[in-house]
Amino acid sequence: MKDKRSLLIYTMIWGVAVLIFVVLFLENLGFAKVINYSGIVRGATQKLVKEELNNEPDDALIQYLDDILEGLQHGGGTYDLTLISARDYQYRLKQMRFAWNAMKEEIAEVRAGKNKDVLYEASQEYFVMADEMVATAESISNRRLVLAIGIFFAYLILSGGFFLLWFFNKQKQLDKVRYVDELTGLANLSGFELSLRTLTDTLNEGELALAYFDLDDFKYVNATYGYAVGDQILSSIGSILAAAYGKDHCARAGNDNFYVCVKLEKECLEKLRRKLRKQLKKTLALDVIDETTITVGACIMNKKDELHDMLDNAMLAHKRAKQSGKGSLVWYDQQLLNRMNQETLLIKQRHAALAQHEFKLYLQPKFEIPSLEVYGAEALVRWSRKDGTQLPPDDFIPLFEENGFIHELDFYMLKQVCRFIRERNLQDHFMISVNFSRVTIHHRDFYEKFHAIVDAYAIPARCLQIEITESAFNGLAKTVLDMLNQLKREGFILSIDDFGSGYSSLNLLNTLMMNEIKIDRVFLNEENERREQIIGLIVDIAATLEIDVICEGVETQADVDMLRRLHCGRGQGFYLSRPLPEQEFADQFLAAPVAAGE
Structure with a gap:
């Protein structure tokens, strides 16, 4: 027009x-x-x-x-x-x-x-x-x-x-349309690149750092408070950055992501976050600001570096910060490069490792409270590499979720669990839970592949528990929910892992017929008076809905005593045992009952 x-x-x-x-x-x-x-x-x-x-x-x-x-x-x-x-x-x-x-x-x-x-x-x-x-x-x-x-x-x-x-x-x-973000008045990414070219021409080495940050769980803010409030927050951030650092030194890169050039000094990234939180509280009369965390990645700006490399380096550091947890700060440095090179190597080795059975089945017992009788286990994976090193799941699972390889690994572990159940001739009174990622359950062939493996080993449905992290249910398609409900009707046990760590807990209980919810370990780690009330509330809701409850992260006798008082009948954690290789688990927990303290 x-x-x-x-x-x-x-x-x-x-x-x-x-x-x-x-x-x-x-x-x-x-x-x-x-x-x-x-x-x-x-x-x-x-x-x-x-x-x-x-x-x-x-x-x-x-x-x-x-x-x-x-x-x-x-x-x-x-x-x-x-x-x-x-x-x-x-x-x-x-x-x-x-x-x-x-x-x-x-x-x-x-x-x-x-x-x-x-x-x-x-x-x-x-x-x-x-x-x-x-x-x-x-x-x-x-x-x-x-x-x-x-x-x-x-x-x-x-x-x-x-x-x-x-x-x-x-x-x-x-x-203005091409180089300026309409909502905040800051430069967009294209405009910021032009400003950076001018800035780097007069840049002294070690003078500035390029930070890339976002607000954690901003989608939740939009969903809960409305997009108008979300836009108000973003606009306020733009005004704060422009006033504090100058419009030429900052930009909105899309959604709630921002770039800003800050003076390189001790705790400069933490100062940036404090400034943002302080000014946002002054500008906006919203309680959500008190709970909002900011994740930041940054790199030191060097004159010799290409412009796009600096932008990418800050973004890579931010990505690593997001993986580390909410409110994290990560610098792009040699340590991060080493980690990225290591991850690249792991990605290259994944198929060979799977073919050579380097991914090992570990089991952690689940027990009754207060008797500590083991009634089942959770299947976990460890990567035992040819060089003798062993990697925990946190070192490779996030990588495999990003590149889709987790789909193959999840079904590989299902085969190992089915083999273990068949070799040990476990009956349906002993149940092993298998974790499936969001990536895996979204595959169109999930139902067919799941049944193909279970049917091949002739595993009773009551021996298998399908365990899915609560966060995986955010935005889950109705066809997937229907498929999970179908598996439940067939006798397989459905469990929500890390219950309470997300924002859709109660809605999940309404949309999915769960057999069990696993209370997230964070509630046991929190030292405050309300944790007992929250755990007790979850137990009461589950009892009303006739859903079993298990609490993970049980490490002390005090944890066991509290769960017993709250009528939480099951637990899992280091108090009884760490995850064990399948043979050790079988020797320790399948040969004979285990007494307390052993």
Whole structure:
């Protein structure tokens, strides 16, 4: 729409210019015609006089000259002549009309046989007057032509100036759209790149750091308080950054992500976060600010580094910070590079490691409270590499979730669990839970592959528990929920892991028929009076809904005693045992009952 409007304005400007040119051209043609006919009057009159003096009457020529003079004086007429209304021209034209009428009287006298000398003398005077009239017409025409050309070029200059002003204004508007974030008024990523190019030209080594940050759980803020509040927060952040660091030193990179150049000094990133939180509390009367955490990644700005490399380095540090947990600070440095190189190596080795059975099955017992009788276990994975090192899940599971390999690993571990159950001939009174990632349960072939493995090993449904982290249910498709409910109807046990760590806990209990919820370990780690109330509330809700409850992270006798008081009947944690290799687990927990403290 804007392009069409621009084209219309451009067309109108040049259309008017063409119209003016055409009008001036036609006017000039009209003046040329007048000059031409003025010259005809002069020449034709001399011819007429010669004819009359030679006794050759020519009434047609007299009428011809009458018509021309009439057209010259009033415009139009037989020959459609342009009226020149200039006073000096009209004055000379009137003199000529008067002289012409006198000459016609003398012509009548000559035809009557009177003296011819008077007509000859009159014609000579008329010729001089005609010369003056032609010269006057030419002079007027030249002045009008110069004036017309001046008007035309003046219009071109004025319209060109207007067009340039309009064009530059449009460019400013386009630049604003192209380089400025509309909500915050800060530069967007493209605009920030231009600012950084100028900034790095005068940059001293070790002077500035480039920080990339976002607000943790900002989607939750939008969902809970509304997008208007979310936009208000983002706009306030833009104002705070612009006031504190200057518009040229910061940008909004999209959503709730921001770049900012800060002075490189001790705790500069922590100072940035404190400044933001302090100013946001002053600006916004919202309780959510008190709970909002900010995750930051940063790199030191070096003149020798490419612009895009600096932006990417800060973003990579931020990505690592997000993986480390809410409110984390991470610098892009050699340690981070080493870690990234290590991850790249792990990704390259994943398929070979799976083929060579380097991923080992570990089991951690689940026990009854207060008897500590083991009734089942959770299947966990460890990577035992060929070089003898062993990697915990946190070192490779997030990587595999990002690149999709977790799908293969999850089903590999399901096979190991089914093999273990079959080899140990476990009955349906002993249950092993298998973790499935969000990536895996979203695969279209999940149901078929799950059944193919379980059916191949002829595993009773009550022996398997499908354990899915609560956060994986955010935005879960209805088809997936229906599929999980179908597995439950078939007898498989469904469990929500890390219950209470997300924002959809109660809604999950409404949409999914769970058999068990596993209370997140964070509630046992929190040392406050409310933790017992929260755990007790979860236990009571679960009892009302006839859902089993287990609490993970049980490490002390005090934890066991508290869970017993709250009627939480099951636990899992280091209090009884760490995760063990499958053989050790079998020797310790499947051979004979385990007494407390062993």
